[in-house]
Amino acid sequence: xxxxxxxxxxxxxxxxxxDGSGVTQIGYVPDGGMKNVINYCIDNPKMSAIxxxxxxxxxxxxxxxxxxxxxxxxxxxxxxxxxxxNTFSMIxxxxxxxxxxxxHRSSWGEGNRWQTPMGQRGPDYFKxxxxxxxxxxxxxxxxxxxxxxxxxxxxxxxxxxxxxSQRVMGVKKFL
Amino acid sequence: xxxxxxxxxARREIVxxxxxxxxxxxxxxxLSIASYDSVAARDAEHPLNFNMxxxxxxxxxxxxxxxxxxxxxxxxxxxxxxxxxxxxxAMATIxxxxxxxxxxxxxxxxxxxxxxxxxxxxxxxxGIDLAGVARAAKWPVARTVVTEDEVEQAxxxxxxxxxxxxxxxKVSGINPGSMKKTRDGALMKLRFRKALLGEA
Numbered sequence: 463x464x465x466x467x468x469x470x471x472x473x474x475x476x477x478x479x480x481d482g483s484g485v486t487q488i489g490y491v492p493d494g495g496m497k498n499v500i501n502y503c504i505d506n507p508k509m510s511a512i513x514x515x516x517x518x519x520x521x522x523x524x525x526x527x528x529x530x531x532x533x534x535x536x537x538x539x540x541x542x543x544x545x546x547x548n549t550f551s552m553i554x555x556x557x558x559x560x561x562x563x564x565x566h567r568s569s570w571g572e573g574n575r576w577q578t579p580m581g582q583r584g585p586d587y588f589k590x591x592x593x594x595x596x597x598x599x600x601x602x603x604x605x606x607x608x609x610x611x612x613x614x615x616x617x618x619x620x621x622x623x624x625x626x627s628q629r630v631m632g633v634k635k636f637l
Numbered sequence: 638x639x640x641x642x643x644x645x646x647a648r649r650e651i652v653x654x655x656x657x658x659x660x661x662x663x664x665x666x667x668l669s670i671a672s673y674d675s676v677a678a679r680d681a682e683h684p685l686n687f688n689m690x691x692x693x694x695x696x697x698x699x700x701x702x703x704x705x706x707x708x709x710x711x712x713x714x715x716x717x718x719x720x721x722x723x724x725x726x727a728m729a730t731i732x733x734x735x736x737x738x739x740x741x742x743x744x745x746x747x748x749x750x751x752x753x754x755x756x757x758x759x760x761x762x763x764g765i766d767l768a769g770v771a772r773a774a775k776w777p778v779a780r781t782v783v784t785e786d787e788v789e790q791a792x793x794x795x796x797x798x799x800x801x802x803x804x805x806x807k808v809s810g811i812n813p814g815s816m817k818k819t820r821d822g823a824l825m826k827l828r829f830r831k832a833l834l835g836e837a
Contacts, residue, residue, distance in 0.1 A: 487705055510705050513733055515726035522695035522727075526665070526702025529687060529826065530710075531834045534702055552692040556822030 468601035472630060473498035475605030476563070480535055481506060483612035485561070487534035489514045489523040495565040495631030496537050517542035521549040521621070524560040533616060535561040540568070540584040540625070541577050547591055550621060554592035557619035561612050562593070563626065570628035573636040585625060593621035601630050639785045641809035646785070648744040649813040651806055652715060653678040655742065655792055661685070663703060663833055667696040667716030667724075669751035671744060675715060676816040684832035690820045694723030697741055701731050704739040704800075707833070711738050711796060718745035718759045718805075721767050731801050732774035740795040740802040743767055745781075746810045771803035779803040 476499045480488070488503040488511045490496070504511040514520055520536035527534035538546070543564070553560040567574075568581030580587075585595045596611050598604050608624055615622040628634075639654070641647040652674035656662065663685045666672045672688035679686060689696055696716045704712035716724075721743045731739065745767065747760035758765050771779035778798045782791045782805065791804045819825065827837040 487702060510734065512701070512705075512730065515730045518695070519698045519727055519730055522692065522698030523702040525695075526699035526704075526712075527706045528702075529663070529665075529699065529829050529833070530703040530706025530712075531830065532702065532706030549692045549695050552689070552695065552822065555691065556826045558826065 470601065471498070472601035472604035474502060476608050477502035477506070479605045479608040479612065481508065483533065483609060483616070485533045485535045485612065486510065487512065487523060487527045487532055488537065489520045489534060490537035491517055491539060491542055493537065493539045493565045494634060495539070495626065495628065496563065499563070500537060517545040518549045520546060520562065521553050521558070521560050525552060525556065525558045528558050533559070535563065535612070537563045537565070539565040540581040543580050543584045543587050547587060550591035550593065553621040559615040559619050560593075560621040561615040562621065562623045563608065564623050565631060566625040566627055569625070571633040572628065573634060585623070588621070588623040591621065593623050596622065596624045598624060598626045598630055604630060639788050641811045643809050643811060645809035646783070646788075646806055647813070648746070648806065648808040649674050649677050651744070651788060651808070654788065655795060662713055663707070663710055663829070665689070665696050665699045665703065665712070665714045667714070667720035668693055669717055669720075670812060671715045671717050671720070672818070673814070673816040674744070676818045677813070681816065681818040684828040687825050687829050688818065690822070693720055694727070696720060697724045697727040697731060700739050700741060701727070701734065701736060704736040705734070708738060711740060712736070713795065714739070714741040716741070716743055718743055718747065718767065719749045719757045722758050722765065725770055728771050728774040728776070728803075732776060736801055737799045739800045741804070742795055743803070743805045744808050745805050746808050748810050750810070750812045768803055768805045776801045776803050781805045781807060783807045
């Protein structure tokens with residue numbers, strides 16, 4: 463249980479891993495669990511932080527960035543995975559690197575049943591779309607998992623999903 | 638010069654004009670006729686054509702990613718009207734970034750030629766005004782081109798105006814035909830990067 467008592471700032475670790483991997487474009491759909499990661503990216507002058515109107519835009523942004531010699535990463539909530547399935551297909555067909563950090567609803571103490579269908583099936587949808595999956599269950603693992611996933615994505619030309627447990631991000635409270 | 642036999646704008650002739658003497662211009666196209674137009678204007682092997690054959694609606698966001706990655710280049714996107722309708726949300730996303738080097742040209746024939754000629758949401762008096770959507774997203778240049786006389790200025794703006802630029806060419810429904818080309822996305826990606834970056 464000691465691993466859950468990480469005193470560091472996992473969000474900063476994730477940002478630093480992205481920065482250290484040369485990621486300069488962050489497409490994100492607003493999300494509470496990943497709020498601090500998003501804010502670190504917004505505050506980084508080397509990064510363009512781009513609020514997406516829909517998750518499907520993320521893989522397209524990543525593809526365009528790669529065509530131009532840049533690296534993009536996407537932050538989305540598991541609830542929106544279904545919106546991106548069609549554009550995930552382009553990642554597989556063209557072998558574009560596509561690093562996706564997923565705020566994984568229903569992974570730990572979920573309070574809203576509407577978030578569970580996509581949350582529970584999300585990793586399977588990623589796999590069906592040809593993506594690899596990694597999981598972060600403890601804050602101490604967050605930075606190195608993202609760094610490893612980034613290396614894998616940009617070196618192998620694959621889609622990679624990194625699922626962040628609510629155990630790490632905190633559980634959204636409902637009345 | 639840019640007219641079809643029905644008296645309306647000829648999309649392929651306009652694309653040929655846009656890409657004339659622009660061999661170093663990176664081009665993203667959406668699906669269907671827009672991709673064939675780019676092949677007709679250059680050729681099937683041109684490395685700086687990236688033609689999408691799936692992920693309908695995605696071309697504007699590829700353009701945004703490219704524009705941000707390469708601020709020293711113009712990012713030019715060519716696409717059809719239904720592709721643009723499906724990608725309308727991206728106009729809002731692009732509007733949050735205001736990339737000055739992104740230009741999108743839509744060829745709006747008001748029909749979905751590739752899939753059986755169904756009427757597009759842009760058709761007729763009640764059809765959606767795509768340039769109006771871009772204006773609502775506060776793009777600094779966003780207008781519709783209907784006549785031959787407007788083509789040259791539109792081409793100038795696609796390359797020279799401070800973007801993002803959105804030009805909707807209202808074109809003839811006559812299909813200028815498909816062209817032989819590759820649909821291998823990995824091949825197109827590799828040769829695009831090789832030509833633009835010197836590495837695959």
